[in-house]
Amino acid sequence: MTQNLKLEEMHIIRSKKRKFNLILCSLTTSVVLIISGIILILMRTFIHNKAMGKLHTLEPGEFTYDLFKKTPFDIYFDIYMFNWTNPEDFHDSTKKPVFKEVGPFRFQEIIEKTNITFHENNTISYNRTRRWYFKAEQSISDLDAPITTINPVAVSGAYTLRDQSFFMRKGFSVSLNSIMGRIDVTKSVGEMLFFGYDDVLINVAKTIPFVSKNLPPMDKFGWFYTRNNSNTFDGRFNMGIDDLTFGQLKNWNFAAHTPYYDGKCSEITGSAGDFFPKPLTKGNLNIFNVEMCRTIVMDYDGESSRKFMRGYQYTLGDHFLDNGTLIPENQCYCTGECVPYGMMNISLCRYGSPGFVSLPHFYKADPYYLNLVKGLEPSDRHNFYMILEPNTGIPLEIAARLQVNLMVRSVPGISLLSNINDIFFPMLWFEQVFKIPYSFAFGLFILLWIKEICIVVGTCMAMTGILVIYYIIYRICTTNICGKRRNKDLFIKELVPLNQEKDDAIPKILGYMKLVCNNIIL
Structure with a gap:
C-alpha cells in the first residue's frame, strides 16, 4: 500500500515537472517569436538592400x-523569309516586286559567356557564344523549303562598284551575265540562313583588290553563316560591374568607339544587353547592338x-528610326545614305554591302517604302518593345x-541592274520574344515586396507569441494544469475590479500577478 502511494506521488511529481517544462518551453518560444518579429520589422530595410545587392x-x-x-x-529565335514571287518582272518599271512571307522557322537559342576575365577597375571582359538548334515541330516547314529572292552577292558587288570607272562596271556586268544570267536566286532556307551556299561571284570578288579587302572572311554566303557556335563573331565585350556602371558596356573589341560611324554616333554606350540600369527613369534607354555596330x-x-x-515600357521610335x-x-548614322524615316543604314558594319534595317513589314516607316512593293502588311504585331521592372x-x-x-539601285554599266526603280528589298525578319518565367517572376515579386513581407511576417510572429503567452496564463489561472483547479467565474470576477478604478490600477495589477504566481506554485 505504501509503495503504491509512493509510486502515485512520484507520478504526480513527474507530471507536474512535465507540465512545468511544457509551460517554460512555450513561454520561451513565445518570447523568441516576439523578439524575432520585432527584429524582422526593424531590419526590413537592411534585408531589402542586402537582397538587392546580391542581385x-x-x-x-x-x-x-x-x-x-x-x-x-x-x-526562341523565329525567322521569317520573304519569297519573291515575280522575279520575271524585275525590269518592268510598271510592276512592283511581290513578296510572300514564309515562316516562322524556329530555333532555340542558347547564349553562353566564355573567356570571362575580371579586372581591377570594376569591369569584366568576355566573349559571347550563340548556339541555334532548329525546332522542326514548331516551324512552318523544314529547312529544305525553297526561297526565291534577289541575289545578295550580286547586289553587294554592284553597290561596291557604283563609283568605279565605266570599264570596271562593264567588266563586272559581263562576268555577272556569263555566270548567272539573272538577278534572282533560289536556295533552301537552310542554305540562306546557316548552311551557306557557293556563289561564284565571291571567288571572283576575291581577285579584285579594292573589293576583296571589304569581303567577309567566308567562302559561302548565308545570313548567319559561320555564326552558329562561334566564340568570336560577336566580338569582345568589356562591361562595368560596380554600383554605378553595372551592366553598362565600356568597350567593344578593345575600343570605346566603333570605326563605322563618325562623331557621337561612334560612341559605345548603353547596356550590353544582359543587365539594365537601376533604378530606371522615364526617359531614353540605350542598348548597344552588335548586329548594327551601334x-x-x-x-x-x-x-x-x-x-x-509594374514595368516601364520602351519601344523603337524617333530616336532610332529617324535619320x-x-x-x-542621328544624321551621323546615315554614312552618306540618308533615307526617309524608318530605315537604318548598316552597310559599313556589314562589309560594305547595302544593308539597311527596319521594323518588320516597314512598320512605323515612311509610306515611301511600302509603296515600292506588294505583299507586306505592317501592324502592331511588328513592334519592337521591352518592359523592364524599374527598381531592378x-x-x-x-x-x-x-x-x-x-537597297537595290540602278547602276549604269551593269545590265542586270540598269534601268530599274530604286527599291529597298525585304530579305527576312526575325523576332525574339521573352516573357519572364513564373518561377523567376515569383522570386522577383518577393524581392520587390520584401519590406512589406517583413512587416507582415514580423507582426504575425509577435502577435502569435503574445497570444500564446496570454493563453498559457489563462490556462494556468482557470484549470488544474498545475495541480489545483480554480473556479473560472471566480477568477474572472477577481479581475473585473481592475477596470473599475484607475487610481488603484497598479496595486490591482500586482495583485493579479500574485494570483497568477499562486496558481503556478499550487
Whole structure:
C-alpha cells in the first residue's frame, strides 16, 4: 500500500515537472517569436538592400553570375523569309516586286559567356557564344523549303562598284551575265540562313583588290553563316560591374568607339544587353547592338503590368528610326545614305554591302517604302518593345523584332541592274520574344515586396507569441494544469475590479500577478 502511494506521488511529481517544462518551453518560444518579429520589422530595410545587392553582384558562385554565364531558360529565335514571287518582272518599271512571307522557322537559342576575365577597375571582359538548334515541330516547314529572292552577292558587288570607272562596271556586268544570267536566286532556307551556299561571284570578288579587302572572311554566303557556335563573331565585350556602371558596356573589341560611324554616333554606350540600369527613369534607354555596330536608343512609352508587377515600357521610335530630320544628332548614322524615316543604314558594319534595317513589314516607316512593293502588311504585331521592372532593371517581357533589307539601285554599266526603280528589298525578319518565367517572376515579386513581407511576417510572429503567452496564463489561472483547479467565474470576477478604478490600477495589477504566481506554485 505504501509503495503504491509512493509510486502515485512520484507520478504526480513527474507530471507536474512535465507540465512545468511544457509551460517554460512555450513561454520561451513565445518570447523568441516576439523578439524575432520585432527584429524582422526593424531590419526590413537592411534585408531589402542586402537582397538587392546580391542581385547586382557579379561574382562566381552567385545567382546572378550563373544567369549571366548561360541562359537558364528556353529562348526562341523565329525567322521569317520573304519569297519573291515575280522575279520575271524585275525590269518592268510598271510592276512592283511581290513578296510572300514564309515562316516562322524556329530555333532555340542558347547564349553562353566564355573567356570571362575580371579586372581591377570594376569591369569584366568576355566573349559571347550563340548556339541555334532548329525546332522542326514548331516551324512552318523544314529547312529544305525553297526561297526565291534577289541575289545578295550580286547586289553587294554592284553597290561596291557604283563609283568605279565605266570599264570596271562593264567588266563586272559581263562576268555577272556569263555566270548567272539573272538577278534572282533560289536556295533552301537552310542554305540562306546557316548552311551557306557557293556563289561564284565571291571567288571572283576575291581577285579584285579594292573589293576583296571589304569581303567577309567566308567562302559561302548565308545570313548567319559561320555564326552558329562561334566564340568570336560577336566580338569582345568589356562591361562595368560596380554600383554605378553595372551592366553598362565600356568597350567593344578593345575600343570605346566603333570605326563605322563618325562623331557621337561612334560612341559605345548603353547596356550590353544582359543587365539594365537601376533604378530606371522615364526617359531614353540605350542598348548597344552588335548586329548594327551601334547604340540603339529606345523611347519611353509608358507603364505596363506583367505578372502583377509594374514595368516601364520602351519601344523603337524617333530616336532610332529617324535619320536626322527629327533628331539632328542621328544624321551621323546615315554614312552618306540618308533615307526617309524608318530605315537604318548598316552597310559599313556589314562589309560594305547595302544593308539597311527596319521594323518588320516597314512598320512605323515612311509610306515611301511600302509603296515600292506588294505583299507586306505592317501592324502592331511588328513592334519592337521591352518592359523592364524599374527598381531592378530586370526584363518582364521583350519582343525584339527587326527586318533586314537590301537597297537595290540602278547602276549604269551593269545590265542586270540598269534601268530599274530604286527599291529597298525585304530579305527576312526575325523576332525574339521573352516573357519572364513564373518561377523567376515569383522570386522577383518577393524581392520587390520584401519590406512589406517583413512587416507582415514580423507582426504575425509577435502577435502569435503574445497570444500564446496570454493563453498559457489563462490556462494556468482557470484549470488544474498545475495541480489545483480554480473556479473560472471566480477568477474572472477577481479581475473585473481592475477596470473599475484607475487610481488603484497598479496595486490591482500586482495583485493579479500574485494570483497568477499562486496558481503556478499550487
